[in-house]
Amino acid sequence: MRVITILALFAVVYIASALASAHSAEEQIFARWMQEHTKSYATEEFGHRWAVWRDNHRFIEAHNRQPNKTFTLAMNQFGDLTDHEFRQLYLGQHISNIEKETKTKIDTTEANTVGLPANFDWGWKGAVAPIKNQGSCGAGWAFAAAAATESANYLKGGRRLVSLSEQNLIDCSSGRPYGNSGCSGGSADRAFEYIINNRGVDTEASYPYQADLGVCRYNATNAGGSIVNYTQTTSGDDNSLLQAVAAQPVAVGFDASDPTFRWYSGGVYGGGACSTTRLNHAMVVVGWGVEVVSTYHLTYWTVKNSWGTSWGEHGFVRVSRGSGDNTCGIATAASYPSA
Numbered sequence: 552m553r554v555i556t557i558l559a560l561f562a563v564v565y566i567a568s569a570l571a572s573a574h575s576a577e578e579q580i581f582a583r584w585m586q587e588h589t590k591s592y593a594t595e596e597f598g599h600r601w602a603v604w605r606d607n608h609r610f611i612e613a614h615n616r617q618p619n620k621t622f623t624l625a626m627n628q629f630g631d632l633t634d635h636e637f638r639q640l641y642l643g644q645h646i647s648n649i650e651k652e653t654k655t656k657i658d659t660t661e662a663n664t665v666g667l668p669a670n671f672d673w674g675w676k677g678a679v680a681p682i683k684n685q686g687s688c689g690a691g692w693a694f695a696a697a698a699a700t701e702s703a704n705y706l707k708g709g710r711r712l713v714s715l716s717e718q719n720l721i722d723c724s725s726g727r728p729y730g731n732s733g734c735s736g737g738s739a740d741r742a743f744e745y746i747i748n749n750r751g752v753d754t755e756a757s758y759p760y761q762a763d764l765g766v767c768r769y770n771a772t773n774a775g776g777s778i779v780n781y782t783q784t785t786s787g788d789d790n791s792l793l794q795a796v797a798a799q800p801v802a803v804g805f806d807a808s809d810p811t812f813r814w815y816s817g818g819v820y821g822g823g824a825c826s827t828t829r830l831n832h833a834m835v836v837v838g839w840g841v842e843v844v845s846t847y848h849l850t851y852w853t854v855k856n857s858w859g860t861s862w863g864e865h866g867f868v869r870v871s872r873g874s875g876d877n878t879c880g881i882a883t884a885a886s887y888p889s890a
Contacts, residue, residue, distance in 0.1 A: 581601060581605070603631055621820075645831055667793070673838055674838070683698075688734035700752060704777070723745060723767035783885070784882065786882070789875065796836050804883055806825040820870050
């Protein structure tokens with residue numbers, strides 16, 4: 552009986568020691584994360600942020616322990632934010648695209664994609680500008696519009712990529728008559744309408760990013776790119792999107808509200824509890840490909856995001872692609888400009 556009591560006591564001490572050690576290890580990781588991201592908190596806030604980070608860290612670890620997953624998660628710059636805070640700061644309502652009275656009709660039959668390579672990326676052609684960081688401003692729509700316009704102008708001229716001003720689009724296409732909402736959301740189509748009507752968009756160098764809505768100060772003499780029209784793909788049709796991406800990079804809406812997308816670090820993202828209609832972010836599809844995992848062939852879109860290079864695969868995400876998939880609404884509101 553005494554032996555059993557002693558063994559039980561040792562077990563309690565061992566478990567307590569293991570729990571304390573695990574807690575200490577998490578605290579050390581949190582401290583390194585704070586240092587890496589230059590974070591500091593007031594005394595009264597520290598406990599709250601530590602608890603939020605710890606819960607996020609455990610969510611990531613639990614996902615990565617799951618078998619047969621197609622993508623992995625990792626802690627990043629968003630670590631001390633709750634889901635609600637993240638959505639408020641980094642996502643914005645995707646305002647409905649303008650339905651054009653006349654637009655190019657895309658034949659969505661599969662015959663029009665026969666002969667396309669299994670893997671393709673416009674970055675291989677030099678048509679994709681470096682990753683940018685929108686910061687705590689839900690203006691992914693402006694970054695998507697600027698990136699698609701940069702690529703369209705490059706493909707027309709074939710010389711060099713000119714970085715265009717997202718701030719110009721935020722300041723000048725928000726409110727009437729275009730209807731975007733600055734850091735609270737918008738759509739690439741409405742930004743395209745602005746660029747067409749104003750014969751261009753300013754360069755990043757002459758109209759730098761401020762991550763906030765300001766007064767419009769566009770100067771046509773500083774325009775770094777222009778477009779004459781834009782085309783909307785067939786809503787929800789992956790094949791229509793594939794045909795469009797075969798011609799040039801395409802701006803797309805996306806539901807990025809599922810926590811797994813926030814922490815995405817690599818692999819083929821298969822979505823989570825996301826919608827194909829309630830879009831809150833925008834990115835640019837720059838290619839497609841196939842990845843062989845065990846006996847599975849995973850087809851995907853290669854997508855350029857605007858959350859910096861420390862997120863995802865150096866700023867990019869591979870999103871699951873398949874006939875009728877429309878993962879997280881990636882094909883719901885897609886469009887591309889003509890320079």
